Amino acid sequence: xxxxxNLPFTNKTQDQIVFQNPWHSQLFAITVQMSEKGxxxxxxxxxxxxxxxxxxxxxxxxxxxxxDYFSCWLNALEEILIIKKVSNKDTLMLLxxxxxxxxxxxxxxxxxxxxxxxx
Amino acid sequence: xxKKKDISGDHHHPHDQAHSHLPSDPELRVxxxxxxxxxxxxxxxxxxxxxxxxxxxxxxxxxxxxxVAKAWVDLEYKKRLLNDATSAIxxxxxxxxxxxxxxxxxNTTETHNVIxxxxxxxxxxxxxxxxxxxxxxxxxxxxxxxxxxxxxLEFGLSLDPKVQIKVWDSTAEIRYLVLPMRxxxxxxxxxxxxxxxxxxxxxxxxxxxxxxx
Numbered sequence: 001x002x003x004x005x006n007l008p009f010t011n012k013t014q015d016q017i018v019f020q021n022p023w024h025s026q027l028f029a030i031t032v033q034m035s036e037k038g039x040x041x042x043x044x045x046x047x048x049x050x051x052x053x054x055x056x057x058x059x060x061x062x063x064x065x066x067x068d069y070f071s072c073w074l075n076a077l078e079e080i081l082i083i084k085k086v087s088n089k090d091t092l093m094l095l096x097x098x099x100x101x102x103x104x105x106x107x108x109x110x111x112x113x114x115x116x117x118x119x
Numbered sequence: 120x121x122k123k124k125d126i127s128g129d130h131h132h133p134h135d136q137a138h139s140h141l142p143s144d145p146e147l148r149v150x151x152x153x154x155x156x157x158x159x160x161x162x163x164x165x166x167x168x169x170x171x172x173x174x175x176x177x178x179x180x181x182x183x184x185x186x187v188a189k190a191w192v193d194l195e196y197k198k199r200l201l202n203d204a205t206s207a208i209x210x211x212x213x214x215x216x217x218x219x220x221x222x223x224x225x226n227t228t229e230t231h232n233v234i235x236x237x238x239x240x241x242x243x244x245x246x247x248x249x250x251x252x253x254x255x256x257x258x259x260x261x262x263x264x265x266x267x268x269x270x271x272l273e274f275g276l277s278l279d280p281k282v283q284i285k286v287w288d289s290t291a292e293i294r295y296l297v298l299p300m301r302x303x304x305x306x307x308x309x310x311x312x313x314x315x316x317x318x319x320x321x322x323x324x325x326x327x328x329x330x331x332x
Binding site: 016017018023030032046053074095098107108112114 | 137138139140141142143145146147148149150151152153154155156159161162163166167168170171174175179216217238239240241248249251252253254255256257258259261291292
């Protein structure tokens with residue numbers, strides 16, 4: 001049997017890796033935990049996620065199933081948090097900005113932290 | 120154990136090492152969401168670590184392989200599996216998240232089954248773990264429905280033209296698992312040995328179990 005393991009979706013090196021980037025696994029675990037604690041059902045999340053994938057697909061080339069796939073997942077999680085009134089766009093944006101500033105102002109090699117923001 | 124990896128990755132400052140490496144946009148947004156939910160007490164770090172550890176190290180296709188091997192050696196179990204997969208899989212203590220409604224489809228000499236999720240990436244976590252990257256790609260999700268024979272060929276699986284290919288579309292409600300055919304020459308093998316032959320792709324339908332050399 002001939003192997004064609006160099007085609008786009010059969011990259012053998014990546015095939016056995018569960019999560020390609022730490023932020024993928026973190027995002028996955030946050031979503032599962034939020035759902036299991038009753039903040040939204042998995043079906044509700046999947047519905048938002050599907051829309052996010054469709055939107056991304058209409059804007060760009062085919063998703064490769066890695067970073068672009070989890071970017072859509074992240075969009076969906078942020079959106080469902082807003083739909084469920086757990087948070088809002090501004091708060092998420094400010095927290096992201098806090099982290100950005102923390103990285104830019106923390107000397108290399110030191111632990112990066114943000115000051116407590118009221119959320 | 121999930122070792123909290125430094126998501127900033129390897130980075131060298133050629134100049135003055137002034138500040139920490141700035142993570143990518145999605146990394147920063149995940150940090151923002153995590154901070155928010157931790158501060159609100161909606162999630163906790165211990166559970167996050169446990170979840171990652173579970174799916175990185177403990178739950179995976181080996182579970183599904185045990186289900187398949189049992190079905191190969193125990194005809195009564197196989198009947199139960201095809202009749203009510205969720206309950207039969209639960210007999211082996213595999214249950215829970217994304218495995219609440221399982222359907223097992225059997226490969227025969229006439230029919231080969233393939234699983235896909237055309238909408239996102241629905242997948243039977245308790246028996247297969249987290250889907251591989253290609254399963255989540257648009258290419259696999261769209262082409263498997265359109266031209267399954269060609270896609271299977273690209274996985275190295277050349278099926279007899281007489282074999283019918285059935286494509287099953289997983290959803291948030293129903294998850295499928297393929298029961299591949301038992302390889303020839305395995306009559307004297309026990310369940311444990313047989314499970315070693317069952318590959319992840321053979322349970323998705325994009326491959327076959329390992330052959331006996």
